[in-house]
Amino acid sequence: MQRLKTRPQFQATLAGGTVSRTAHFALHRLSLAATTDTTLAQADQVGPAPSQEQALFELADVWLGAMVPKRWARRAVTRNAIKRQIYNVSEHFGDRLPVAAHVVRLRTTFDRKQFISATSEPLKQAVRQELVQLFERAVRPLTSESRT
Numbered sequence: 762m763q764r765l766k767t768r769p770q771f772q773a774t775l776a777g778g779t780v781s782r783t784a785h786f787a788l789h790r791l792s793l794a795a796t797t798d799t800t801l802a803q804a805d806q807v808g809p810a811p812s813q814e815q816a817l818f819e820l821a822d823v824w825l826g827a828m829v830p831k832r833w834a835r836r837a838v839t840r841n842a843i844k845r846q847i848y849n850v851s852e853h854f855g856d857r858l859p860v861a862a863h864v865v866r867l868r869t870t871f872d873r874k875q876f877i878s879a880t881s882e883p884l885k886q887a888v889r890q891e892l893v894q895l896f897e898r899a900v901r902p903l904t905s906e907s908r909t
Contacts, residue, residue, distance in 0.1 A: 762822065762823045763818075763822050763823070764826065765825065770826065771864060773862070774824070774864045775866070776791070777861075778790065781896075783891045783895045783898075785868060786868060786892065788899050789866065790859075790861050790899070792861045793818050793862060818862055823859070824862040825848070825863045826862075827844045827864070829844055833870045834871075838879040842888075843867060846888045846889050850889060853893075854899075858896075871884060871888070
């Protein structure tokens, strides 16, 4: 699994559309066309340039990025803890995700009255549980389509 690093990679993936949502998170996906030997041979010849997605994502692999805005998680400690949870949970689903670019985006705040500490164990468990739910929803349609 590769990580998204540049702003254009994140922007292209967010433009790809939302695949699943939970109360606090959204998962965006941009499908990547797998390059074949014929397209590589055509790219060497004079002709149209490769697509923008292929230029941003040089490897046909599962790409993942995490967006945790300050607007929804004020403390840096909380933002970093949420990002760690995103990357840890995604490792368990990496083999079931399609070859595409994915961005997990925090879309609303966790209640500070309920989770007082910035890195409390209840907060980590709530984030982890919701992320598992998010990835299961994103993977479920793929497994049912592949059976038919």
